[in-house]
Amino acid sequence: MSSANQTQIAKQVVESILAQKLAPGERLGEQELADLYGVSRTLVREALMQLQARGFVEVRTRKGWYVVEPSIEQARDAFAARRAVEAGMLRVLAAGTRKRVSYLPEIPTAAEAGLPGYEVTTWFALFAPAGTPRPVVEWLNAAVREMNADPAAVRRLTDVNIDPMSMTVYEFGALVKADAAKWERIIRDAGLKPE
Numbered sequence: 001m002s003s004a005n006q007t008q009i010a011k012q013v014v015e016s017i018l019a020q021k022l023a024p025g026e027r028l029g030e031q032e033l034a035d036l037y038g039v040s041r042t043l044v045r046e047a048l049m050q051l052q053a054r055g056f057v058e059v060r061t062r063k064g065w066y067v068v069e070p071s072i073e074q075a076r077d078a079f080a081a082r083r084a085v086e087a088g089m090l091r092v093l094a095a096g097t098r099k100r101v102s103y104l105p106e107i108p109t110a111a112e113a114g115l116p117g118y119e120v121t122t123w124f125a126l127f128a129p130a131g132t133p134r135p136v137v138e139w140l141n142a143a144v145r146e147m148n149a150d151p152a153a154v155r156r157l158t159d160v161n162i163d164p165m166s167m168t169v170y171e172f173g174a175l176v177k178a179d180a181a182k183w184e185r186i187i188r189d190a191g192l193k194p195e
Contacts, residue, residue, distance in 0.1 A: 009037055009047035014056055017067055024069035028057060053126060053144060054156065096120040103158040123165070125172065141169050 013033075016022040033044045048065050051057045057065050084090040085104070094113035095101050098121065110118035126144060128137050147153045148164040157164050167175065 005037070005039055006043050006047040006050065009033065009039070009044060010050045012037075013047065013051060014054075017056060022067050024067050026067045027063075028065040028067065030065065049126065049140075050143075050147065053124065053147065054153070055124065055160065055162070097163070101163045102154075103161060103163065123175070124162070137169055141172075 013022065013028070022028070028048065030041045030044045030048070033047075034041045037044070048057055048059075052059060052065075056068060058068050059065050081090070085092055092104060092107045094110040094115065095104065095107050096110055096119060098109065098111075098119050100107065100109055126140055128140065145166040148166045154164055
């Protein structure tokens, strides 16, 4: 029952965003949504976490949930570039990812195109506070993996140039450590200093 309700809540929030009933940057109150749908705040929070994983909402520390507010330039650039590629006006030489991306499978990786070792990947993830009980972390991980296995969710993500990837908690921890070490080395080697 809770799964259907949180899915329904998430779907209605997305529909409200797409219909411009909820504006970018608008605050989403958990209690107001709980009252509106006649459910618990926990259920609303689970729905909002689903939407956060899909890039529709974000949580701001000590402030609450907000509809994501990309800049106009970011939105234009992302969609204009994809349209230009799909129309054949631009040619993508390589993807900066380790594996080929599912929404452009004909595009080689940078390594396949002759740039071994080049990899720049953007990823989105859920993090839990330190000390979160292991079963809760495993439950969140299982929920994200289940979403990433859902064909409708995969289609929605690839429509906005996100190639879903599922990992175990341990695999993701290793990725975070490896990325941190890689970017620390790049920053150090480039002589960059914080301002």
